Amino acid sequence: MLTYVPILRAKDGEFDALRHMHDRVARSVMPLLDVQKQPTQTSKAPKSSKTPKSLQDYLSDVASKLADAQNDRPLFVDMFNFGPADKVESGEHVYTYFCGELHAHGMNFHAVVGVDRWSNIEYRAAIGHVLAMNGGKALLRLETEDLEDMSDPTMFDDMLGDVLDQCGLIARNLPVLIDLGDIRNRPIADLLPDVSAALEFLRARGFIQVVIAGSSMPTSINEAVKKHNSAAFLQRGEMILWKTLLASTPGVRVVFGDYGVRSPRSSDAMSPDTNGKIRYTVGNEFLIVRGHSMRIGPKGGQMWGLADYVVKSPQYAKEGFSWGDEMIKRCSEHKIKGNSTQWIAFDTSHHLAAIVAETYEYARTTGGISALNQPV
Template sequence: MLAYVPILRARDGEFEALRHMRDRVARSVMPLLEVQKQPSIKPAKPKPPVPGAKIRKQRAPKPPKSLQDYLSEVAAKLADAHGDRPFFVDMYAFGPADRVESGEHVYTYFCGELQSRGMNFHAVVGIDRWSDAEYRAAVGRALTMNGGKALLRLEAEDLEDMADPTMFDDMLGDVMDECGLVAQSVPVLIDLGDIRGRPLMDLLPDVSAALEFLRTRGFVQVVIAGSSMPTSINEAVKKQNSAGFLRRVEMILWKALLPSTPGVRVVFGDYGVRNPRSNDNIAPDANGKIRYTIANEFFIVRGHSMAVYPNGEQMWRLADHIVASPHYAKEDFSWGDAMIKVCSEHMIKGNSTQWISYDTSHHMAAVVAEVFEYSRATTGISLLNRAY
């Protein structure tokens, strides 16, 4: 049974966090991995010549991998990091009809790579893409590879379509029939995406109505996911070299819905420590930062530009700020917490990708603990150690 569904990018930072996930956390986490497009490679700017120095020929940038090679590499990294644990997989960043060089649909190609590595993947059926015939065919082939294991993904716009129940029921019935799915056994994801600036009192009635709609259609397990993390850290903490708190509205929303939705098991989901729309390109002048998850909030310590002295060494001070705070969960809480402690002792600095790993590692452990404690206090039911 699901307990927590983090929507994570299929990138090196997230892979490393999954690799180091402790067993007690892994038993309660079933991530949704979103495969991203291949990062674009920009040629480096030529440095101005030094008078009298020998002029060296600039090396041409390496050509990008083929899409097939890139997707095969992502699948191999995911298999190495996550092993045979179950997960959902989606390719939301790609077009519904995108293909690899051989002409095969990107989704079936990637799922084939996962299947060849013996991975326990569950297909994501995106309602927003269902109208595309090539996408429908690709999802059907993916379901034949994994024994029909699926998750229905609804976007915020899909909730608006529920206002016309006849039209939505026709579309939903088409999805369920064509995929061979049964409402009682397939989970649904309500993906609210970026919910910054959306008041809780506006979200509650919309999501409550959607849950009731799904309940009357026989669905019994619904994941509610969203993100309060901004695309840029300066939107969360205005001043450089300072700290602040950011409300995790997605968690507060889940806590409000859990005891008030009889007949439906409401599962918590989020986007980890990233905003759904944040850019994967690493800027050389990005600010040093640690996003540390605590109850209902992110505790964020912000440094300054990595291009400004003391550059990466600023992370020592930021890590020490976390470790010295009353919010620090101690180094044995997660691999990420252990790495924060090591950084505070000036033994590592970490790059942007590594800090996504450390922050995500702590985040997943913190969310599992928070979900477990709130579920036990509210319903008397322990979600920990249950498997999907």
């Protein structure tokens, strides 16, 4: 049963978190994997003797890793960071090519139809090919700008009608994602009327399943924790927004979504001055424990103290709660240090389990449990 749609980068850290999900968590999580562009070598980085991979080889490798991590569990897949007409070397559209690789691995993938890209004829054709490949399983992705376009209902209805007609989809069976992106500087009081109006707009047109996703995580850890070697709590506005909407939106099943433990605007570029950090999800908040630059001693060894802080805090959920919690405990015992990719995996693993528990408990105690027990 669908409880939670995390929007995750299709990267090694996220793959490890998905691979290690407990079955009780995996049953309630249907992730949306956003495929990232192939990393480019910067002028400051040492030159590699290896020939860069072709885009086809890169996408094939990502698809293979995703298949290994997710197996036959359902997922949504998007290529939001690519252009709507981007192609691989053979001339095939990137989305068709990537989904073809997932299909070859026998994956249960659902297409994501981006309204922001729908005007492009090559994108529309690619979506059509993917829907023919996966049996017509899809998600409609709306962004903040699309919500603004609803102020012209005639124009927006024409676009919706075109999507449904060309894709052979029915509103009642098509889940919608309202992707708010970075909401760190957007007060809940400002978001609520816009999102509520969008939910009513969609309900009136027959849509009954809507995912609300956003992220309060800053792009840099020093925006959340000002001092080195200290800790702070950061409010997760996306969770508070969902809890407010769950009970106030009759006729629509409102599903929680977020961006995991990363900001949608954060960079994947590695820096030797990256601070050690643990992003630990608790009720309505992140507990963020910040260390110092990895250039400064004890370098990676600083993670032992950060993990010990989490384990000794009243917020620690114990090592049996998730694989990530087990790894935090092992780190606190000086058994591992973990690199930046591994800490994305550990933090994400705990986050997925914590969100499933939090959303289920809130819905149970407020009588909104039926909203969580409907599959998309």
